[in-house]
Amino acid sequence: MLKDFFGKKSKKRKYASIPSEHSKLDVPEGLMQKCTGCYKIYYRKEMQKNLNVCPNCGKHHQLKAWERIDSLFDENTFQEWDKQLISINPLGFPEYENKLEKDREKTGINEAVVTGKGLIEGNITAFAVMDASFRMGSMGSVVGEKIARAIERAKDESLPFIIFTASGGARMQEGVLSLMQMTKTSVAIERFSKAQGLMISVMTHPTTGGVSASFASLGDYNFAEPAALIGFAGRRIIEQTIREKLPEDFQTSEFLLKHGQLDKVVHRHEMKELLKTLIEMHQKGGRK
Incomplete structure (x- = not known):
């Protein structure tokens, strides 16, 4: 417990910790692909099956x-x-x-x-x-x-x-x-x-x-x-x-x-x- 400027006791605030570089999940390179038309992200294999056409906006990559x-x-x-x-x-x-x-x-x-x-x-x-x-x-x-x-x-x-x-x-x-x-x-x-x-x-x-x-x-x-x-x-x-x-x-x-x-x-x-x-x-x- 801490005292504020008015002498009252206040609870110590808890802050969320920022994940370190090592705690982040690693996403394999080339697994995902972002559509440059609507900016949605898809699995690359999903796009390839659709002939590299975005399923959402129809952009032809x-x-x-x-x-x-x-x-x-x-x-x-x-x-x-x-x-x-x-x-x-x-x-x-x-x-x-x-x-x-x-x-x-x-x-x-x-x-x-x-x-x-x-x-x-x-x-x-x-x-x-x-x-x-x-x-x-x-x-x-x-x-x-x-x-x-x-x-x-x-x-x-x-x-x-x-x-x-x-x-x-x-x-x-x-x-x-x-x-x-x-x-x-x-x-x-x-x-x-x-x-x-x-x-x-x-x-x-x-x-x-x-x-x-x-x-x-x-x-x-x-x-x-x-x-x-x-x-x-x-x-x-x-x-x-x-x-x-x-x-x-x-x-x-x-x-x-x-x-x-x-x-x-x-x-x-x-x-x-x-x-x-x-x-x-x-x-x-x-x-x-």
Whole structure:
């Protein structure tokens, strides 16, 4: 018991003890994932089962290349093409090779795109999927080469071609060699189109820079996932150039659809069925 300023006895107050660092429960790293749309927290496995779409607000989080492939292709039917191709350092850019090696170790893939062919609900198709976790999906010489080769092979084998894009644009460490890939891939698509090949492009978040200005926008069908960032130059640069405030939804999938630059905004859960329908619809004589 203590005495206060008036001489009365008062009870000693009890304060809750602050837990020490050692008393806190350790949560294994990577177990939980926070949605950047509604900020709810989920078990990562729960999000993965839902194809990285938030169950609460529907925000589409990024998928890695093999996660997307597994979500679309029939089991054990995907055959990868040109896996052995890796980037070098043609301009002698400082630390570029080290960064590439770190990304290979982190992602388990050799470059920012995986190409190949496989079956979607029994329908064979050629395929390319970009992965933003490798150098932000930037397009260097190998990315452009792999995509161009996949398109040429799809033409030679009379296969439809589907590409999922996710990129920050041209890879600055490769300079003009990177920019040349815009022309190379576009020419390959032109040849593919003249051979009456079917190309479906699906733009995911983000699809920007030279990728958005070349092969990403050249499909017979151009789709996008909800709320994906799609555009060439950045919002701030455009506003400073035209000296106007742009709409809040500028450079989103929904904005592009509204202005006729997309055919459809497609929820990830509906993607496989849509691709299957389009492939079957374009097969000569239909599927028996």
